[in-house]
Amino acid sequence: MKSSLADLDTPCVTILLDRLAGNIARVQGLVARSGKALRPHVKTHKIPAIGAMQIAAGAIGLTCQKLGEAEVFIDAGVTDDILITFNIVGQAKTGRLMDLSERIRRLSVVADNDIVLRGISDAAKGGGRRVPVLIECDTGFGRNGVQTPEAALDLALLADKLPGTQFAGLASYPNNAPRTREFYAGAIKLFGKAGLPIPVLSGGGSPALNSLADYPMMTEHRVGTYVYNDVMMVQSGVASWDDCAMHVRATVVSRPTEDRAIIDAGSKMLTREQFFVKNFGHIVEYPDAALVNMSEEHGMIDLTASARKPRVGETISIVPNHCCVVSNMVDEVYGIRDGAVELVWPVAARGLMR
Amino acid sequence: MKSSLADLDTPCVTILLDRLAGNIARVQGLVARSGKALRPHVKTHKIPAIGAMQIAAGAIGLTCQKLGEAEVFIDAGVTDDILITFNIVGQAKTGRLMDLSERIRRLSVVADNDIVLRGISDAAKGGGRRVPVLIECDTGFGRNGVQTPEAALDLALLADKLPGTQFAGLASYPNNAPRTREFYAGAIKLFGKAGLPIPVLSGGGSPALNSLADYPMMTEHRVGTYVYNDVMMVQSGVASWDDCAMHVRATVVSRPTEDRAIIDAGSKMLTREQFFVKNFGHIVEYPDAALVNMSEEHGMIDLTASARKPRVGETISIVPNHCCVVSNMVDEVYGIRDGAVELVWPVAARGLMR
Numbered sequence: 001m002k003s004s005l006a007d008l009d010t011p012c013v014t015i016l017l018d019r020l021a022g023n024i025a026r027v028q029g030l031v032a033r034s035g036k037a038l039r040p041h042v043k044t045h046k047i048p049a050i051g052a053m054q055i056a057a058g059a060i061g062l063t064c065q066k067l068g069e070a071e072v073f074i075d076a077g078v079t080d081d082i083l084i085t086f087n088i089v090g091q092a093k094t095g096r097l098m099d100l101s102e103r104i105r106r107l108s109v110v111a112d113n114d115i116v117l118r119g120i121s122d123a124a125k126g127g128g129r130r131v132p133v134l135i136e137c138d139t140g141f142g143r144n145g146v147q148t149p150e151a152a153l154d155l156a157l158l159a160d161k162l163p164g165t166q167f168a169g170l171a172s173y174p175n176n177a178p179r180t181r182e183f184y185a186g187a188i189k190l191f192g193k194a195g196l197p198i199p200v201l202s203g204g205g206s207p208a209l210n211s212l213a214d215y216p217m218m219t220e221h222r223v224g225t226y227v228y229n230d231v232m233m234v235q236s237g238v239a240s241w242d243d244c245a246m247h248v249r250a251t252v253v254s255r256p257t258e259d260r261a262i263i264d265a266g267s268k269m270l271t272r273e274q275f276f277v278k279n280f281g282h283i284v285e286y287p288d289a290a291l292v293n294m295s296e297e298h299g300m301i302d303l304t305a306s307a308r309k310p311r312v313g314e315t316i317s318i319v320p321n322h323c324c325v326v327s328n329m330v331d332e333v334y335g336i337r338d339g340a341v342e343l344v345w346p347v348a349a350r351g352l353m354r
Numbered sequence: 355m356k357s358s359l360a361d362l363d364t365p366c367v368t369i370l371l372d373r374l375a376g377n378i379a380r381v382q383g384l385v386a387r388s389g390k391a392l393r394p395h396v397k398t399h400k401i402p403a404i405g406a407m408q409i410a411a412g413a414i415g416l417t418c419q420k421l422g423e424a425e426v427f428i429d430a431g432v433t434d435d436i437l438i439t440f441n442i443v444g445q446a447k448t449g450r451l452m453d454l455s456e457r458i459r460r461l462s463v464v465a466d467n468d469i470v471l472r473g474i475s476d477a478a479k480g481g482g483r484r485v486p487v488l489i490e491c492d493t494g495f496g497r498n499g500v501q502t503p504e505a506a507l508d509l510a511l512l513a514d515k516l517p518g519t520q521f522a523g524l525a526s527y528p529n530n531a532p533r534t535r536e537f538y539a540g541a542i543k544l545f546g547k548a549g550l551p552i553p554v555l556s557g558g559g560s561p562a563l564n565s566l567a568d569y570p571m572m573t574e575h576r577v578g579t580y581v582y583n584d585v586m587m588v589q590s591g592v593a594s595w596d597d598c599a600m601h602v603r604a605t606v607v608s609r610p611t612e613d614r615a616i617i618d619a620g621s622k623m624l625t626r627e628q629f630f631v632k633n634f635g636h637i638v639e640y641p642d643a644a645l646v647n648m649s650e651e652h653g654m655i656d657l658t659a660s661a662r663k664p665r666v667g668e669t670i671s672i673v674p675n676h677c678c679v680v681s682n683m684v685d686e687v688y689g690i691r692d693g694a695v696e697l698v699w700p701v702a703a704r705g706l707m708r
Binding site: 262 | 363364365366397419420440441443444446447466467469470492496497498499500501605606607608609610611614616618619621622623625626627628647649650651652654666667678679682683684685705707708
């Protein structure tokens with residue numbers, strides 16, 4: 001007999017399986033209708049079985065942020081097409097990249113400087129294989145990326161010239177960065193003049209799902225958070241509370257005052273990520289209560305605005321501010337359907353930052 | 355042959371072993387000279403071998419925040435005296451508590467409400483053993499704890515009356531909360547009038563190490579962060595950069611502009627905890643550079659104020675804002691002495707929140 005949701009000891013992370021399946025189907029449809037390929041980012045879940053669901057729904061392949069994630073998903077045989085969207089630096093890593101390249105049909109990477117390109121080229125030398133490289137462009141987000149279309153062309157030409165690498169396209173994140181449209185308009189003109197086709201133009205971002213049509217030049221979309229959704233996604237208007245598939249379950253362990261409840265989940269479960277969110281999570285059963293502060297293992301809830309107040313021993317469900325970092329705090333998540341625990345998924349790529 | 359620090363692939367967490375030993379010895383001496391017992395909190399390191407060093411230096415026992423931590427440290431045989439400073443709620447947990455109670459000389463807990471007390475009492479019934487319970491007091495921090503000395507006395511009397519529990523003292527955190535002195539002055543008078551001795555008065559907090567003498571009523575001090583130290587500890591004046599034993603090692607993977615460097619450590623390594631700190635970590639080799647932002651796997655460094663600029667491929671060392679949460683992100687840490695990797699410690703209690 002399956003155990004029930006109520007029997008799960010807390011704190012723990014639960015995944016509502018019907019919502020998960022709904023999110024995967026809905027966004028696959030949305031991206032497909034925009035004429036782009038969907039390449040889901042595994043960083044959000046780090047679970048091969050969910051990657052397999054995304055592929056089964058029609059995704060062209062998967063995105064990994066680090067080599068360690070790619071190793072887990074390739075070991076699990078989930079897909080034959082992975083893009084690693086992180087500069088791979090150092091011989092330890094380029095060696096692992098070459099090993100992985102032999103194991104699937106297409107393992108592509110990004111690069112935004114010649115040191116990264118040359119490192120991959122050196123590792124690939126003599127192997128006969130050319131690693132597909134997308135040139136990463138900074139279209140205003142202020143993270144990685146070449147700063148101009150001219151610099152992108154220079155690197156693309158270098159990738160084609162070096163042994164062991166091959167220009168495979170351009171990539172940036174997120175679509176709605178300030179200069180995306182003008183950057184790519186310039187790049188398309190410049191690459192055209194140079195006679196160099198851009199096979200893939202890869203964009204991304206979950207909030208950008210609302211504006212796919214505004215970026216017609218993009219051929220594929222990378223997106224992670226949509227699979228679970230979270231407070232940030234609801235706040236940015238691309239999901240409703242009923243689309244939130246990840247709930248952190250916690251128990252009220254203290255009611256020190258009439259207007260304060262303490263739960264057994266703190267920053268080591270929910271993290272203190274806020275970005276533009278006021279508190280630290282949305283409490284499903286007490287939407288007017290506010291998770292206002294956290295220690296490492298305690299959550300402090302202000303009940304002032306909540307007419308109903310939970311009692312000590314009661315279990316509550318919290319939608320985290322940012323689901324992608326919560327996945328990374330736990331070794332397993334519980335898959336829930338109709339109030340029963342249907343499965344336990346190990347978070348196989350948790351903590352794999354190298 | 356030992357591998358060298360420079361050979362470690364990044365990102366990773368290193369512990370400078372001489373600084374670690376120095377911190378343990380220095381704070382043990384400081385607390386001992388104040389006439390209090392030291393009960394280090396394992397939440398900071400979650401590593402039994404470090405707990406053993408703390409006990410060997412003279413600590414009276416250890417503090418754990420969750421049962422899962424206590425299980426790891428009892429399995430490792432590090433000490434025969436553990437205090438769990440968290441309300442234990444629910445039969446699954448009280449059952450585990452009873453099992454653990456049989457395995458060491460003294461396993462004490464805290465409680466701040468009668469539901470917690472009765473739950474422990476019910477689980478202990480018939481076992482013949484009485485679990486020592488410290489009543490947790492909220493002296494102004496606004497987390498757990500009874501609100502008045504009167505409420506503390508009521509719970510203490512209940513603990514003594516119930517089968518399976520026994521009043522063992524008062525506890526609060528941190529010492530420098532607004533009402534600590536007046537709360538305990540009142541409690542000592544009230545408990546004295548009731549003829550109930552307070553065997554232990556347990557305080558805590560790393561910043562409070564600077565003011566131990568201001569809290570002469572306290573008999574023991576619980577403290578965690580001092581073992582590694584971090585930006586918050588340096589900012590609060592109880593440690594210098596040379597006392598910081600935890601360094602996150604990261605590699606510069608991009609220099610997209612003259613004044614920007616990108617590293618391979620982000621919020622999944624350093625977390626986004628800031629509290630009163632401006633940025634996300636202190637860069638040892640480039641103290642004038644600022645780790646101004648992070649994505650999950652990227653750190654964004656502003657080099658504007660740094661005359662020297664790191665190159666792509668260079669490895670840097672970062673003192674995190676809050677070491678206790680960084681420990682919880684990794685499965686192992688590397689112990690470093692004289693530039694060599696002397697040992698690898700599994701973070702045995704990582705992620706054990708239940």
